[in-house]
Amino acid sequence: MSEPLLQVSGLRTWFHTDDGIVRAVDGVSFAVERNRTLGVVGESGCGKSVTALSVLRLVKSPPGKLESGSMVLATDRGPIDLAELPQRGRRIRQIRGRDVSMIFQEPMRALTPVYTIGFQIEEALREHTAMNADEATAAAIEMLRAVGMPDAEQRMDTYPHQLSGGMRQRAMIAMALVCRPKLLIADEPTTALDVTIEAQILALLKRLQAQFHMAILFITHDLGVIAKMADTVMVMYLGQVMERAPVRDLFHDPRHPYTQALFRSIPSMAEEPKQRLAVIQGSVPHPLTHSAGCPFAPRCDHAGDRCAQKPPEFAVGADHTVACWLHESAP
Numbered sequence: 001m002s003e004p005l006l007q008v009s010g011l012r013t014w015f016h017t018d019d020g021i022v023r024a025v026d027g028v029s030f031a032v033e034r035n036r037t038l039g040v041v042g043e044s045g046c047g048k049s050v051t052a053l054s055v056l057r058l059v060k061s062p063p064g065k066l067e068s069g070s071m072v073l074a075t076d077r078g079p080i081d082l083a084e085l086p087q088r089g090r091r092i093r094q095i096r097g098r099d100v101s102m103i104f105q106e107p108m109r110a111l112t113p114v115y116t117i118g119f120q121i122e123e124a125l126r127e128h129t130a131m132n133a134d135e136a137t138a139a140a141i142e143m144l145r146a147v148g149m150p151d152a153e154q155r156m157d158t159y160p161h162q163l164s165g166g167m168r169q170r171a172m173i174a175m176a177l178v179c180r181p182k183l184l185i186a187d188e189p190t191t192a193l194d195v196t197i198e199a200q201i202l203a204l205l206k207r208l209q210a211q212f213h214m215a216i217l218f219i220t221h222d223l224g225v226i227a228k229m230a231d232t233v234m235v236m237y238l239g240q241v242m243e244r245a246p247v248r249d250l251f252h253d254p255r256h257p258y259t260q261a262l263f264r265s266i267p268s269m270a271e272e273p274k275q276r277l278a279v280i281q282g283s284v285p286h287p288l289t290h291s292a293g294c295p296f297a298p299r300c301d302h303a304g305d306r307c308a309q310k311p312p313e314f315a316v317g318a319d320h321t322v323a324c325w326l327h328e329s330a331p
């Protein structure tokens, strides 16, 4: 197996608030393989977005702080530990949009209302390449065509508000991918869209992934989307990884009581594909709560004395691990 494109190890991103410390991401490790999709799933507040923002060093500091960990990205300039780069500086700016891009649920977080989409797509090319104006325009039009924008050439001169939600999403994807990054971070990119448009955008991302040979870190709380998009899945809860597995194994044989509860909370995935994850019994603890044990123990049917101690990740199958004492002696 070749080196992963991105290897994150022991990532901790905490928020130092007036009321105390929020351990938003608390010791998370994962690898993103080239050309593959790692799905990240978990309830609201479990640290999915903060994980994504940490990779690009976009967590606002203060109150956020990257406490520890490494995030080694393979680039054409050799491996770079993103955790070691100054948060504001040329080196991380060179990574953003060139090696790693991000798309969001709300395209207006990426697009500016006052510039045409053509100008905004060309911006990345001006920053990261030596293309002249005509070359950049041609590349931007080509990219708009690749994301399925009708009348791509004419659309260059439109402003974001002149586009429908789905088309705005396509424009944001064009902007993110115009420099052909090897990694795309997608944070709930289709959550705000209706089911038909969502299916189109997911299909588009799959097509672009194959065309551009890129890896995707796909964040969602929709297990139906995970099933469609991910090769491997990481299940997070309260800033920690509960379970990780190839997507088929996770769906056929979820092992962590938290993962099992997630699946129980969506009994009719096929009938209601846009359903949000229903609340599992008990509520997510207050973000300031911190326990030295398993974070899910207070809501877990199986919790016992040993759960006061944080379990390591036990292997239960090929590339399938579970952070739960129930699996301590698993084969």
Ligand SMILES: Nc1ncnc2c1ncn2[C@@H]1O[C@H](COP(=O)(O)OP(=O)(O)OP(=O)(O)O)[C@@H](O)[C@H]1O
Pocket: 015, 017, 022, 023, 024, 042, 043, 044, 045, 046, 047, 048, 049, 050, 051, 063, 064, 221, 287
């Ligand atoms: N600027 C901040 N200051 C304090 N706490 C924060 C800040 N940003 C995020 N958090 C906290 O960090 C935790 C993780 O938040 P995050 O946004 O990563 O969750 P998420 O899994 O993406 O949730 P969602 O599914 O709702 O998008 C939450 O408890 C959140 O309240």
Ligand SMILES: [Mg+2]
Pocket: 048, 049, 050, 187
């Ligand atoms: Mg989020």
